[in-house]
Amino acid sequence: MATSEFCETVLHYLNQVTPIAVRSCFDRCELYCDRVLFGLIVDDTLYFKLDDRSRKELAKAGGQLSDNDAATGQLNYAPITAEILTDPVQLTLWLEKAVATGKRSQRQQKRDRTAWKKRRPLAPEW
DSSP states (O other): OOOHHHHHHHHHHHHTTSOOEEEEETTEEEEEETTEEEEEEETTEEEEEOOHHHHHHHHHHTOOOOHHHHHHOOOSEEEEOHHHHHOHHHHHHHHHHHHHHHHHHHHHHHHHHHHHHHHSOSSOOO
C-alpha cells in the first residue's frame, strides 16, 4: 500500500510540472492529468503508463528503462526512479509520454466499446 507521505512527495514533484488529481483505490493511488489515467503509486513506487510506442519514443529520447521492464514489453506501467522524479526535464518528458499513452488507451477503449455495441443484438431473436 502506498503511504501518504510518499504520495505527497510524488505529488509535490508532479504538480510542479502540471496539475495532477489523485484517487485512492484499494492499495494504490491513481494519478490523473486532464481526466486521463497516466500513473499509479503502489507499494511506495511510482509507475507511469507506457505502451510499445511510448517505450520506443522514450528510448530514442534517452529515457531509461530497467532491463526487466524492457525485456518483457508487456507491462502497461514502468517504474519511475527517484532520479527521474527529481529532474524536472526528465520528469516532464516521461509525464508527457505517459499522458499521451493514457489518451491513446482511452480512445482505444472507447472504440472497443462502440464496436461491441454495434455487434451485439438489441433484442433476442425469437
